[in-house]
Amino acid sequence: MSLFAKLEPEESGAGGSQPLAERMRPRTLDEFTGQEALLGPGKPLRIQIERDDIGSMILWGPPGCGKTTLARLVARMTQSEFVAFSAVLSGIKEIKEVMATAERTRRAGHRTIVFVDEVHRFNKAQQDAFLPHVEAGNVTLIGATTENPSFEVIAPLLSRTRVYVLQALTTEQIEGLLRRAVSDKERGLGSENIEISDANIEQIAVFSGGDARAAYNTLEAAARAVSPDGKDKRTITKELLADLMQRKFLLYDKSGEEHYNLISALHKSVRNSDADAALYWLARMLESGEDPLYVARRLVRMASEDIGLAEPGALAVTVAAMQAADFVGPPEGNLALAQAAVYLSLAPKSNALYTGYGAVVEDLQSTRSEPVPLHLRNAVTGLMKNIGYGKGYQYAHNEEDKVAGMTCLPESLATKTYYHPTDQGFEARLRQRMDEIHRIKSKKT
Numbered sequence: 001m002s003l004f005a006k007l008e009p010e011e012s013g014a015g016g017s018q019p020l021a022e023r024m025r026p027r028t029l030d031e032f033t034g035q036e037a038l039l040g041p042g043k044p045l046r047i048q049i050e051r052d053d054i055g056s057m058i059l060w061g062p063p064g065c066g067k068t069t070l071a072r073l074v075a076r077m078t079q080s081e082f083v084a085f086s087a088v089l090s091g092i093k094e095i096k097e098v099m100a101t102a103e104r105t106r107r108a109g110h111r112t113i114v115f116v117d118e119v120h121r122f123n124k125a126q127q128d129a130f131l132p133h134v135e136a137g138n139v140t141l142i143g144a145t146t147e148n149p150s151f152e153v154i155a156p157l158l159s160r161t162r163v164y165v166l167q168a169l170t171t172e173q174i175e176g177l178l179r180r181a182v183s184d185k186e187r188g189l190g191s192e193n194i195e196i197s198d199a200n201i202e203q204i205a206v207f208s209g210g211d212a213r214a215a216y217n218t219l220e221a222a223a224r225a226v227s228p229d230g231k232d233k234r235t236i237t238k239e240l241l242a243d244l245m246q247r248k249f250l251l252y253d254k255s256g257e258e259h260y261n262l263i264s265a266l267h268k269s270v271r272n273s274d275a276d277a278a279l280y281w282l283a284r285m286l287e288s289g290e291d292p293l294y295v296a297r298r299l300v301r302m303a304s305e306d307i308g309l310a311e312p313g314a315l316a317v318t319v320a321a322m323q324a325a326d327f328v329g330p331p332e333g334n335l336a337l338a339q340a341a342v343y344l345s346l347a348p349k350s351n352a353l354y355t356g357y358g359a360v361v362e363d364l365q366s367t368r369s370e371p372v373p374l375h376l377r378n379a380v381t382g383l384m385k386n387i388g389y390g391k392g393y394q395y396a397h398n399e400e401d402k403v404a405g406m407t408c409l410p411e412s413l414a415t416k417t418y419y420h421p422t423d424q425g426f427e428a429r430l431r432q433r434m435d436e437i438h439r440i441k442s443k444k445t
Contacts, residue, residue, distance in 0.1 A: 019216070019217070019220065020181060020188065020189070020216045020217070020219065020220040021212070021213045021216035021217060021220075023187040023188065024177070024180070024181050024184070024187055024188060024216060025069050025072065026066075026069055026073065027073075027076070028073070029046060029049065029050075029073060029077075032066065032069065032070070032073065033066075033169065033173050033176065033177055033212070034065065034066060034166075034167065034169045034170075034173050035065070035066060035070075035166055035167065037167075038164055038166070039070075045164060049073070049074055049077055049078070050077065052077065052078045052079055052080075054074065054078065054113075054140060054142075055140065055161075055162060056134050056139075056140050056141040056142070056160060056161040056162070057141070057142055057143070057161055057162045057163070057164055058119065058142075058143045058144075058145060058149050058153060058158070058161050058162070058163045058164070059071070059142065059143065059144045059145070059164055059166055060145050060146075060147075060148070060149055060163055060164070060165050060166065061146070061165065061166025061167065061168070062146060062166075062167075062168045062210060062211065063146060063211050063213065063214075064168075064169070064208070064210065064211030064212045064213040064214055064215075065166045065167060065168055065169060065210065065211075065212070066166060066169075066212070067117075067144040067145075067166060068117060068144060070166075071084070071115045071142050071144065074113065074115075074142065075113070075115075078111075078113065079111075080110070080111040080112060080113045080140070081102075081105055081110055081111065081112040081113070082112075082113045082115065083098055083102075083112060083113070083114050083115070084114075084115040084116075084117070085098070085114075085115075085116065085117075092125060092126055092129050095126060095129040095130065096129060098114065098139075099129070099130070099133045099138060099139065102114065102133065102138045102139045103133065103136075103138045106137065106138050111140060112138070112139050112140070113139070113140045113141075113142060114139045114140070114141050114142070115142045115143075115144070116141065116142070116143045116144070117144050118144065118145065118146075119143030119144060119145050119152075119153065120145040120146070120147040120149075120152035120153065124154055127153065127154045127157050128154065128156075128157075130157060131156055131157055131160070134157065134160050134161070135160060141161060143161070147257060148257040149163050151257070167210075168209070168210025168211070169210050169211075169212055170210070171202065171205045171206055171210075172205075174204075174205040174208055174210070174212055174215045175198075175201050175202060175205045177212055177215065177216070178201050178204060178205065178215055178216075178219055179201060181216060181219060182194050182196060182201075182219070189219075189220075189223050192223060192234060193228070193232055193233050193234055194223050194226075194234050194236065195233050195234065195235045195236070196219075196222075196235070196236040197238075199238070200236055200237070200238055200241055203238070203241055203245075204218050204219055204222075204241065204245075207245050218241075218244060218245065219236075221244055222236045222240055222241060222244055223236065225240060225243075225244065226240060259290070262281055262284060262285050262288075262290075263285065263295075263298055265277070265281045266278060266281035266282055266285065266295075266298070266341070267298065267302060267306075269281055269345065270299075270302050270306065270341060270344045270345050271302070271306045271349065273345050273346065273349065274345060275341075275342045275345035275346055278341045278342065278344070278345045279338060279341060279342060282295065282337060282338055282341045283334075283338070286330065286331075286334045286337070292325045292326075292329075292330055292333060292334060292337060293322065293325065293326060295337055296318070296321060296322035296325050296326075296337055296340075297322070299318045299321065299322070299337065299340050299341060299344060300315070300318045300319060300322060302318070302344050303315045303317070303318040303344060304353060304354070305351060305353075305354045306344070306349055306350075306351055306354070307344060307347050307348070307349055307350060308350045308351065308352055308353035308354065308427070309350065309352070309353060309421065309426060309427045309430055310347065310348040310349060310350035310352075310422065310424040310425035310426060310427040311347040311348050311425050311426060312426055314343065314344055314347050317339075317340050317343050317344075318340045318343075318344065320336075320340075321336040321337050321339060321340035322337075324336035325337050347425070348424035348425030348426075348427070349424060350421070350422045350424045350425070350427050352419060352420050352421050352422055352427065353419070355420075356418040356419040356420065357418075359418050360418050363413065363416070367412065367413070368412075370410035370411065370412060370413075371410075372410075373407075373408075373410065373411070374388045374389055374390070374391060374392070375390065375391060375392035375393045375394075375406060376393065376408060377389040377390060378390060392406065393406070394406050401440055403437055403440045403441065403444075404444070405440075405441050405443075405444025405445045419434070421434060
């Protein structure tokens, strides 16, 4: 059986056995909820669709925001052969087959629109197979992805398409969709005598996290779970929803952009000493299924990058939290990470170590690698001693103030200062000590 078939847009009212989300798909652009910036009256994309004059595009947005629905509306409203297939199931062989068919169709005077769901799952070679056909105009490509196309779609293909960013639906928009589903007798639950309060509709909308499909699925599950009362009414109660929504399913992809967005939010909240925000982003990652040890490793990095010697105990706290999280495991071990995140947030901040190390790395790249000064080398053989190894070395413990006047940097960098302590926390004392050391060395040289 071919993986490719002309997409016949379903009649949304057909078949009560279809999931509610499928039955409630918009049939026209006017029914489409959200994405007003793209599809509102007079907007360029809407005009292109209505004129049947669309170009290749990538639809980028979170789950349940309308990417597939929009592709189906294009199928309804354009005079084109419309072929849909999934990147999960298809390889280069199948791509070449449909491209060859599309080329023959173009020569016959007809256009082919190819809709690729989850286009980010195609590897580079598979995406390359589209290039000549998109460029030659054999096909109009519509790709849908939840991942940032800048990272997941090859540059040549990206340059030949227009990226449209779709936003997650707002809570209010999803509430409107749910109310329509409850009252719609043709496609929704209007004939099932469902009663649900505004507060419970709002709860489902919040639970969905901007995903219309998830909201429909929850509403449908609740409607199926409730029994009619004496008046044949089926009331969806708060208690029933609490049982269905035992846990909120948070939008997260441990290998995608949202992963990096959330860890960035956690890191920057800690850096800004915002303990409440740090707790929120930490919990959001962990409750979404992130590996606790990944979070722990990032906390360890924050201890050195953003706190450093302003609070030397920060590193010990984060390492201990990492060990505790690994030893105890989730969910109990998550508390150790929360403890570390709050500690880091409230600790004095300094990036002096981070910038100092960076300055050293920059000098390593831009200056020659000078030999170790002879006075810092160990003379382990007679020959080495004879040629000057160890000559002029001053043993600091023999000095009254435990500081010798010799320099320990290569000659060309002898005047460099890489570490500049701040006046935050313990580092203020280190700054005083460094000033004292500089004064002692100046006297001895």
